[in-house]
Amino acid sequence: MEKVRIGIIGIGGMGTGHAKNIIAGKVPHAELTAVFDISAERLEWAKQNFSDKVKIFDDVDAFFQSKAFDAVIIATLHYDHPVLAIQALNHGYHTMIEKPAGVYTKAVSEMNEVALQSDKVFGIMYNQRTNPVYRKLKELIDSGELGEIKRSIWIITNWYRPQSYYDAREWRATWAGEGGGVLLNQDPHQLDLWQWTCGMPKRVRSFMSFGKYHDIEVEDDVTTHVEYENGATGLFVTSTGEAPGTNRFEITGDRGKIVIEDDKLTFWRLRVSEREFNRDFKGGFGSPECWKCEIPTPGENTQHVGILNDWVNAILHGTQLIAPGIEGIKGLSLSNAMHLSAWTDSWVDLPFDENLFYEKLKERIDNSTFKKTTGKEVTLDVAGTH
Known part of the structure; x- marks a missing residue:
């Protein structure tokens, strides 16, 4: 062929x-x-x-x-x-x-x-996995140059959408038509890149608003805290209702800090690891020597x-x-866990209760404006397609 x-x-x-x-x-x-x-x-x-x-x-x-x-x-x-x-x-x-x-x-x-x-x-x-900036980030983390991750923070609020965007398609921003808001429409790439580079957390606590800035039924403002097996923490903040927005991804490790912003990757690199410095330094006040490195990210973003x-x-x-394709479930697991945490007002462990999420989602589908105005049914029984 x-x-x-x-x-x-x-x-x-x-x-x-x-x-x-x-x-x-x-x-x-x-x-x-x-x-x-x-x-x-x-x-x-x-x-x-x-x-x-x-x-x-x-x-x-x-x-x-x-x-x-x-x-x-x-x-x-x-x-x-x-x-x-x-x-x-x-x-x-x-x-x-x-x-x-x-x-x-x-x-x-x-x-x-x-x-x-x-x-x-x-x-x-x-x-976005073809973007040289994120490929370089993954390389630096996987190689151990950043050391063990302590914290990651992604503020991705430059998804601003006016009401007319949602009004243009009847299925947009509805539980029956789209299945979610900013997490399902705008953020799948960021959620994938977050887990692709930093790994999957062990539990999630999410706070979100539904129709905070728009006349819609799904989330348009989200703040989520996550925790990892090694004790690291993470924060994910996103919205379609802020202008001007921000897109800044910061990861702190044992050997420094990496920031991605404006399509540039900056590595604040420690000459010795923080844990080693903390153990051996006897001077009272002090911190490890740090170099600010603008990391080249050659290659085309195809x-x-x-x-x-x-x-x-x-x-x-x-x-x-x-x-x-089988890796698509990872980013979706994060967004599902975020929704479930907000709906239940509680922490959600990963892996989460898929049946509980399914029940909560179906409740929202049944009350969705898209279903009520169009009469269209959402087929949730995938097994029936075999």
Whole structure:
């Protein structure tokens, strides 16, 4: 196979972007051969803008049975990601899902089980993993240069959205349509990068406001405290209601401090570890010698195109993925635990009670404005898709 034939499910904003990148030759070893959507308007757009070589489908079963492609990109609403990924994998297609992996981990766990039993390449669109700044951060932490992590703080409040943004789509910022707010829509990349570099915490305590700055039913302001097995702590602060916002990620370790802000990585590097200095220094007042280092982060931030090329290369040559699909459950576990902590007003241990989260989410879906105004049902029974 010289080229991977790709079918796209969902040609809204993200799906259209992927389609255009493939057609433009930005993924050299891939070709677009099919698309599916439930929107007649989007299908008509596809007919007008894609060549006759791209088959257009309005029936998902016909799409999967067509064998008009080798691999599937799923770019739909959040709830559908696990459902469609399971179908794609069971039909024998390599699969790429957009972020987040899903809305609740019960569904994503089942998706992962199917993926692990499959011999197909399963990826997730965590395009921020291609950013040289975060790749360098992971390298510094994994190599031990920062030492044992003591604390991490990510303030990511430059997600400002006006009310008109939410009003533009009826499913946005609703429990039935989107499954959450800033944590599910804007922050999946940051939650993934947080756990990718610092690891998963052992427990979470979250405080959030629902519709604090907007006329919406989901969270638009979140402050979360986490604790790790080694005693380290972390803080995650996010909002869509602050302007101007901040994007600052700070990690303190035994051997210094790293700050990522304005796409720059700065390492305040201690010449000796703090623990060693604390043990051996006898002068009363004092602190370890520290060098401020502006760390170079060479390389191109290839973003979505980079993840697609990485996925296609893995299909063709068996290379290791930058963003394996089964890792999508980690960032989602953080957001689920945050929601559950806020809903129960208590600490939540990881792994958390998936059944309790599922029950609490379903209560909110049943009372969601999206469900009440459209009459649309949310299918939570992923097993029924096998």
